Amino acid sequence: KKTFAVIGLGRFGFHVAKTLAELGAEVIAIDREEENVRELSDFVTQTYILDAMDEKAMKEAGIANVDVAIVSIGQNVEANLIVVMVLIDLGIKNIIAKAVTPLHGKLLEKIGVTRVVYPERDMAIRVSHSLLMKNVLEEIPLTPKHGIFEINTPKSFVDKSLKELQLRKSFNVNILAIRRGNDLIINPSGEDKIKEDDILLLLGTNDGIIKLTRL
Amino acid sequence: KKTFAVIGLGRFGFHVAKTLAELGAEVIAIDREEENVRELSDFVTQTYILDAMDEKAMKEAGIANVDVAIVSIGQNVEANLIVVMVLIDLGIKNIIAKAVTPLHGKLLEKIGVTRVVYPERDMAIRVSHSLLMKNVLEEIPLTPKHGIFEINTPKSFVDKSLKELQLRKSFNVNILAIRRGNDLIINPSGEDKIKEDDILLLLGTNDGIIKLTRL
Ligand SMILES: Nc1ncnc2c1ncn2[C@@H]1O[C@H](COP(=O)(O)OP(=O)(O)OP(=O)(O)O)[C@@H](O)[C@H]1O
Numbered sequence: 001k002k003t004f005a006v007i008g009l010g011r012f013g014f015h016v017a018k019t020l021a022e023l024g025a026e027v028i029a030i031d032r033e034e035e036n037v038r039e040l041s042d043f044v045t046q047t048y049i050l051d052a053m054d055e056k057a058m059k060e061a062g063i064a065n066v067d068v069a070i071v072s073i074g075q076n077v078e079a080n081l082i083v084v085m086v087l088i089d090l091g092i093k094n095i096i097a098k099a100v101t102p103l104h105g106k107l108l109e110k111i112g113v114t115r116v117v118y119p120e121r122d123m124a125i126r127v128s129h130s131l132l133m134k135n136v137l138e139e140i141p142l143t144p145k146h147g148i149f150e151i152n153t154p155k156s157f158v159d160k161s162l163k164e165l166q167l168r169k170s171f172n173v174n175i176l177a178i179r180r181g182n183d184l185i186i187n188p189s190g191e192d193k194i195k196e197d198d199i200l201l202l203l204g205t206n207d208g209i210i211k212l213t214r215l
Numbered sequence: 216k217k218t219f220a221v222i223g224l225g226r227f228g229f230h231v232a233k234t235l236a237e238l239g240a241e242v243i244a245i246d247r248e249e250e251n252v253r254e255l256s257d258f259v260t261q262t263y264i265l266d267a268m269d270e271k272a273m274k275e276a277g278i279a280n281v282d283v284a285i286v287s288i289g290q291n292v293e294a295n296l297i298v299v300m301v302l303i304d305l306g307i308k309n310i311i312a313k314a315v316t317p318l319h320g321k322l323l324e325k326i327g328v329t330r331v332v333y334p335e336r337d338m339a340i341r342v343s344h345s346l347l348m349k350n351v352l353e354e355i356p357l358t359p360k361h362g363i364f365e366i367n368t369p370k371s372f373v374d375k376s377l378k379e380l381q382l383r384k385s386f387n388v389n390i391l392a393i394r395r396g397n398d399l400i401i402n403p404s405g406e407d408k409i410k411e412d413d414i415l416l417l418l419g420t421n422d423g424i425i426k427l428t429r430l
């Protein structure tokens with residue numbers, strides 16, 4: 001069983017600690033404010049109220065023995081960096097840290113953080129795409145111009161075969177799969193017809209998907 | 216062309232305004248702090264420095280004419296709610312608002328917000344999954360058993376062709392694309408070889424992906 005330490009229980013840290021614990025991982029949750037820790041104590045293995053910049057207190061809390069540490073302090077960039085240094089000093093190899101700006105992210109990578117996350121930016125991109133691409137349910141951004149999109153079938157596609165629709169030629173998209181209720185039709189053929197309420201899984205350019213979801 | 220107003224330019228709001236503008240939408244960005252507005256003025260159509268709780272100032276800024284308004288104020292829940300009320304009073308039908316807690320979210324739905332988003336929570340769930348499924352970077356859940364996964368190439372795959380790897384037979388997964396730097400190889404052929412640092416896009420069962428990411 002892997003052990004995780006989550007430091008800073010704001011909106012992001014709280015949900016990381018809770019989700020990891022619900023999936024069966026061992027979680028130690030740390031924050032310097034008592035009220036943020038209290039809410040988690042029913043979900044996680046162990047909680048501590050301490051200032052994570054205090055190396056001695058972190059050592060006594062047994063943080064040196066965890067497999068992965070997640071630093072989720074955002075408003076105070078100095079604290080975010082100092083806490084990362086404390087974790088490196090304690091010998092933790094796998095550190096995930098939240099960054100607020102790209103320069104802060106580069107600084108974190110330079111001092112040896114395993115992975116930098118930008119939760120607000122990544123969700124902002126997804127929400128913006130869903131506002132412009134009316135029928136987009138989910139998405140994995142691949143390059144600045146391409147992505148995988150899960151979309152509701154446009155009305156004009158219903159009862160047409162993939163051959164008729166010529167998706168690659170007209171929209172520059174590849175159809176990966178069709179979701180029909182709980183069934184999944186992987187790599188559909190040209191003869192397959194689209195039904196009402198189908199959900200389409202497409203790989204294509206952002207522009208192509210915007211054009212397609214306007215139909 | 217759709218017009219959007221983004222109110223509150225913290226980490227989430229800033230990236231929503233920027234992403235919408237980059238995709239060609241008309242964006243009005245509002246914040247009461249001058250420094251948050253300045254950075255966006257090169258990207259968006261129009262910026263205003265004002266207190267969004269001031270209905271008269273919002274009216275004069277022409278906010279009543281937008282198609283969609285996004286409220287991204289988080290630390291001050293009262294301001295978040297008052298700004299939503301101002302937008303409802305100005306007759307805006309489509310309002311997206313960020314919520315900090317589930318109860319705040321319910322309150323927003325009750326007063327008539329079109330969509331409530333929880334950016335930190337949603338990203339926390341994705342990051343937690345990626346920590347437990349070691350090499351998974353992104354995922355779109357499709358059915359309870361299947362999903363699309365973006366994974367780091369397992370070491371044992373490097374310099375092998377897709378034909379040799381027999382992904383469908385051994386792991387019950389389909390390879391959709393290979394990301395190599397900023398290039399994307401869509402529908403790779405059996406002869407294509409996997410390189411170090413490739414990122415693989417797979418469609419398969421959750422079990423198959425967990426087996427594969429353990430390699
Ligand atoms: N030195 C520290 N030691 C322990 N906890 C800390 C320290 N500094 C800040 N925190 C805690 O980290 C949490 C998140 O911090 P902060 O509010 O700075 O980040 P945030 O990015 O706004 O959070 P989020 O967006 O996840 O809500 C808070 O609960 C705060 O009490």
Ligand SMILES: Nc1ncnc2c1ncn2[C@@H]1O[C@H](COP(=O)(O)OP(=O)(O)OP(=O)(O)O)[C@@H](O)[C@H]1O
Pocket residue numbers: 120222223224225226227228245246247248251265266267268287288289290291294
């Ligand atoms: N009444 C208001 N009118 C206009 N702007 C406001 C108002 N109240 C707050 N803001 C702005 O909204 C932005 C985000 O607010 P806040 O820091 O409360 O949210 P946050 O959830 O921590 O943001 P994020 O996580 O996106 O960085 C700030 O830039 C702030 O200046």
